[in-house]
Amino acid sequence: MNRVQPQSLFLLLLTMTSGCVDVITFLNLGQVFSAAMTGNTVLFGLAFVHTPGLSVIRYVTALCGFMLGNALAALLCSRVQRQSGWNLTLNVVLIGEFALLLTSALLMDLQSPISTSFLVLLFSAAMGMQGVVARRVGINGITTTVITSTITGMVETTIWNLQSKARVDFDEKKTVQTNSTPWSTIILWFSAIAIYGVGAALCGEIQRHSLRVAVWLPVLVVLLVILLSYVWQTAKERKQKAHRTVSA
Template identity: 35%
Template structure:
């Protein structure tokens, strides 16, 4: 697999992670989104309108945790001058994300029905992780895909469809479909798949599905540490031979 194709797979895996995490938060942590902040802010507005104190606090904690996660990732990634296809700073940010997810899983091993206080801490961990992931994925800049903001992805898909139809009307044939368009559509479908998987799993094994995102992030980190450096080394050698 080429480095480009591998990065595409990784972005889609992160979309799957977001879908799972959002459902875990919504079904098991008091109807709160820890990945999709648009939905979370809507829920917070509804809670304010109904004067539901606990619901307001949960959504607020998720929002603050997400902001802190994006901030932490921004500090780690910074204004890096690393122009490689996989900057080391992205690996560092995803490592921290994996740590938050793992801590969440460990804390829920012995108790699938956490107390209200524990719920606040669990919401914080998931929202921190998703904030880290959002910034790390944005740094990669794959097809302008956001792994946590579906609205933006959907808008891009619609724009791609309109552009394709316009090309067909003008030239009397369908232009070739770009990979970026396929990836944006796939991101939405896979996010939905993750949500469906988590919904089914949460019925019988509450909170256990969180191990799927942990495994995915771990595989991504292994790939980043072992596979990408080899590809980059091969690319440099090939470039050196070409220049000589």
């Protein structure tokens, strides 16, 4: 069985972060998501037709904040836009995300008299930056900020794999060889879906006892990813450099 690649582990941890942050903003900042922009778009439509309890400005702020995060991350990644896979530039983007989440956590922990919309902007911008990191890594189906497309891909590919396995050439009495997606990829997609829910459940449970503790969970997870990915990337580059030296 294939081992989980470090890049995949990093993206799964970031997906968990999205579940945490969505819970924090939905429960505490006026039923708005910071990562799930599809949900915000639906809720914006409801708010636009004056559904009680929903604010148009919050959903506009979340959407704009997410796109602002996209833009900032895109600028930072402009020199590596043609590269895929984890690189140190992505760590710089994650440091930016960490700074935004840290600021948000401090403001909420200290119960600062800051506007709700500003907090929504900070959280959403952080998730926007994270979404670009996932795109740059380029693992099919893992976006870290939305799981709808992951569910679709997982179910669709599972059905095709099962059909491929069951398809038999009755004339030659043998299985027809077809290109199928590795089951390890499907398991990775399922893991991303599950860990988003785990992040949401864990953060929700912690918040039942203390919101001031819950807001620090996504901050710590992103910090963990930054540290682990930096150690892994530098070790990888050191190994490659040593290999080139020996080859020379």
